[in-house]
Amino acid sequence: MKTFQVVAQHLNMTKAAKILGYTQPTITLQIQVLERELGHSLFTRIGKNTFLTPAGKKLQIHTDKLFNVVEELERDLEELNGPSGRLSIAASEYYCSHYLSILVNAYINLHPQVKLKLIPSNSLDVIEKILSNEADIGIIACECNHKDxxxxxxxxERAVLVVAAEIFKDNTKEKILEKYPFLAFHGNCSFDTLIKQCFSEMDYRPASIIEFGGSDETIRRAVLNQTGIALLGENVIKEELANGLLVPLHYCTQTIETSLIYLKTRTEGATINSFSDLLKDAWVATT
Structure with a gap:
């Protein structure tokens, strides 16, 4: 089944043999045995290309589910001995670089047997990564009411509409709102509701909008480079506000909630629980 999973993923017997450490004839023989056992052909060739048959596509779905369950079982059994194995944490680029790096060092000193991985992602992507098991723990700056x-x-923290001090020095607030573009995240983002609330409170309709891919760190740098104005969490720009590099134009009445998330099915995991406990205890101190 593992051989089939690798061949189905790469659709290349030679590559699968190299990954699994087998000879190509061994890979071919294993697939033939599996096809005889199931009574269905799993692969077909058109020219030099290999494709999954309808039976192969169905088997791939179930094989992926099977090995996900096996990995979860192994992880659960490992955690009976205390924190161990791998722990992936998804959060914004800002949280990863400014806060989690400190907490990760503290956690590694307590549990050196755990291998940690930080995955920079925006809040909506973090939720998806938790649901798909790409990440074990997530930190988001939005509500999450998913049942699982x-x-x-x-x-x-407060959300604040800011502009570079150099722009503010030469323009009134009204002129800035009229003249400069609003810098937004590309596509859906966790700030959409907050942005609408801010615009409503200010009776503000931006003349133009520039969309950025990436994280709040990208937007922060763009504001500092005098590209336009943006709505950001106060913690992300506290140093720039304190030293006068950025000037607040409006503080939104709706605050940003930062939350820790993980799957309910994994609430008993020793590794997740140990990191979550450290995160809850230390978060206020690090922010």
């Missing part, structure tokens, strides 16, 4: 996800609020 456990959520714990870590803290709150």
């Amino acid at each position: 996800i456990e959520s714990h609020v870590l803290g709150e």
Whole structure:
């Protein structure tokens, strides 16, 4: 089944043999045995290309599910001995670089047998990564009411519309709102509702909008480079506000909630629980 999974993923017997450490004839023989056992052909060739048959496509779905369950079982059994194995944490680029790096060092000192991985992602992507098991723990700056996800609020911060001090020095607030573009995240983002709330409070309709891919760190740098104005969490720009590089134009009445999330099915995991406990205890101190 593992041989089939690798061949189905790469659709190349030679590559699968190299990955699995087998000879190509061994790979071919294993697939033939599996096809005889199931009574269906799993692969077909058109010219030099290999494709999955309808039976192969169905088997691939179930094989992926099977090995996900096996991996979850192995992880659960490992955790009976305490924190161990791998732990993936998804969060914004800002959280990864400014806060989690500190907590990760503290956690590794407590549990050196755990291998940690940080995955920079925006909040909506973090939720998807938790649901798909690409990440074990997530930190988001939005609400999450999914029935399968456990959520714990870590803290709150104000959302502030800001502009570079150099722009503010030569323009009135009204002129800035009229002249400069609003910098937004590309596509759907966790800030959409907050942005609408801010615009409503200010009776503001931006003349133009520039969309950016990436994270709040990308938007922060763009504002500092005098590209336009943006709505950001106060913690992300606290240093720039303190030293006068950025100037607040409006503080939104709706706050940003930062939350820790993970799957409810994994609430008993020693590795997740140990990191979550450290995160809850230390978050206020690090922010």
